[in-house]
Amino acid sequence: MRYAAIVIGGGPAGMAAACAADGTKKVLIIEREARLGGILKQCVHDGFGVIRFGEKLSGPEYADRFIDEVYSRKNIDVRTLTFVTGIEKRDGYFVVTTTSGKGIVSYEGENLILACGCRERTARQVNIHGTRPAGLMTAGAAQNLVNLQGVNPAGKCVILGSGDIGLIMARRLTLEGSTVIGVYEAKSAPSGLSRNLQQCLYDFDIPLHLKKTVTLVHGRDRVEGVTVADVDDEMRPIAGTEEYIPCDALIVSVGLIPENELAEKLGIITDPKTKGPIVDQYMMTTLDGVYSVGNALHVHDLVDYVSEVAETAGKDAGRRKERATIEVGSRGLGYIVPQKVDVLNQEEYTVYYFRTARETGKAKLTVTVNGVEIYSKKYSALRPPEAERVRIKHSLKAGDELKFVLEEEDDRKA
Amino acid sequence: MTERLETICIVCPNGCRLVAERKGNAIEVRGNKCPRGIAYAEAEMTAPTRSFTGTVASVFAEMPVVPVRTAGEVPKDKIKEIAAQTREILLKRAYATGEVAEANICGTGVDLIVTADMRKVVGNTEGV
Numbered sequence: 210m211r212y213a214a215i216v217i218g219g220g221p222a223g224m225a226a227a228c229a230a231d232g233t234k235k236v237l238i239i240e241r242e243a244r245l246g247g248i249l250k251q252c253v254h255d256g257f258g259v260i261r262f263g264e265k266l267s268g269p270e271y272a273d274r275f276i277d278e279v280y281s282r283k284n285i286d287v288r289t290l291t292f293v294t295g296i297e298k299r300d301g302y303f304v305v306t307t308t309s310g311k312g313i314v315s316y317e318g319e320n321l322i323l324a325c326g327c328r329e330r331t332a333r334q335v336n337i338h339g340t341r342p343a344g345l346m347t348a349g350a351a352q353n354l355v356n357l358q359g360v361n362p363a364g365k366c367v368i369l370g371s372g373d374i375g376l377i378m379a380r381r382l383t384l385e386g387s388t389v390i391g392v393y394e395a396k397s398a399p400s401g402l403s404r405n406l407q408q409c410l411y412d413f414d415i416p417l418h419l420k421k422t423v424t425l426v427h428g429r430d431r432v433e434g435v436t437v438a439d440v441d442d443e444m445r446p447i448a449g450t451e452e453y454i455p456c457d458a459l460i461v462s463v464g465l466i467p468e469n470e471l472a473e474k475l476g477i478i479t480d481p482k483t484k485g486p487i488v489d490q491y492m493m494t495t496l497d498g499v500y501s502v503g504n505a506l507h508v509h510d511l512v513d514y515v516s517e518v519a520e521t522a523g524k525d526a527g528r529r530k531e532r533a534t535i536e537v538g539s540r541g542l543g544y545i546v547p548q549k550v551d552v553l554n555q556e557e558y559t560v561y562y563f564r565t566a567r568e569t570g571k572a573k574l575t576v577t578v579n580g581v582e583i584y585s586k587k588y589s590a591l592r593p594p595e596a597e598r599v600r601i602k603h604s605l606k607a608g609d610e611l612k613f614v615l616e617e618e619d620d621r622k623a
Numbered sequence: 624m625t626e627r628l629e630t631i632c633i634v635c636p637n638g639c640r641l642v643a644e645r646k647g648n649a650i651e652v653r654g655n656k657c658p659r660g661i662a663y664a665e666a667e668m669t670a671p672t673r674s675f676t677g678t679v680a681s682v683f684a685e686m687p688v689v690p691v692r693t694a695g696e697v698p699k700d701k702i703k704e705i706a707a708q709t710r711e712i713l714l715k716r717a718y719a720t721g722e723v724a725e726a727n728i729c730g731t732g733v734d735l736i737v738t739a740d741m742r743k744v745v746g747n748t749e750g751v
Contacts, residue, residue, distance in 0.1 A: 253676050269739035355678070384703070404633040408633045460679045
């Protein structure tokens, strides 16, 4: 039997994509863990679903709504505890090879939806060297230990990086009775959502130290302390500013990177800015029939939008017979998704997600086609950690030049 | 009584930067993009509330801890007391999403509810 689509990854993106695929065709979800839900299982904090459901849900509650939907569909097959070891492209379909308790099994699908999520950058990726004592871990690992395994890995800890998971774990560990000495961020601005700074740090009087980083981890079997130092504008530690802080854990929250090992094996082209595949407005990658959704595509701030993007891809799987894309140009943006638009199959509105390249005051986004303005939007302030979503009506032709320009209002006067 | 407050709204992901000032009997709020920001700032000036989220222990090895949250907002100064109380709770059967783990937690009038369907993980068991 050949599936209409094989979805790799049973987190929020994979589940939404599978449910949105044409209900009359067979879809397969492959998940390496024992149950569906992905990282939402360990996100016990709330704030999920405000946009989609108009409610503040916890991660497991948000996941449960999709899990129930997946298992109610006769046309969705689920294989858990199953790991993809290889993908091969044949003429008009794909062969996905997996390993599981059933042994080595291959599945055939006409379309592939890659929903593999993202990975955390580790201490070594931010130049923290030395021994590997217990107590040195990523924020996601700490979250897994506390929220799924019921083990608190920290008595007195330092958090490096002000990403959202680090902020959320600062609050969580505090409420579990641990002492969070402080959050250290090498950049001059925090990288998490503003509301998380408020409700996770300020509410609990946890200090946030900007332009400071951890330079050394002390301890051989267990973390005994860390050295922190001021950094210059290039984020290099400044000699003479070192300070020793005794602690038994260092929790690292220094960014997320889309997981694209399978996409790369297929020769799919990635965008160096998002570190995910280059896609058109239906999330189809540079390889026909292969889609990328969720945090594998780009790291989203909100799961509500992960679901939305995945549904767009799921609905499209198998629908288009041919496509012709034009590039989405930009200036002043950190990145924009989609990076291409298929002009042969356009809907009335196209949704774009972007991040500003740098922190701005009042700013204006202008969208032009062949130099003619078709859309503009003003912002009171923009920060790179907070992605923006715009819905734009356009009717494009092959050869058109589509461009998104973000300018700070003061730039204009200059 | 707070006269002036600068804060970040936590109601939605926009994270509006709010300034609230007491003007006689009224509270003037600036920086909000929607009416929920006004209500939030007013509460922050008078009686701040938060929702609590965390975990409680269970007897099941497949799910040693279970996610919980308060069914609504509770006074902000009760959060640490609720956190301490959740460490005393042990679930002895498989709860469904939304079932009450502890009613009227710490006298707040708000229930602490389970936010995952344990039956999906441990089966439909009577427990031990």
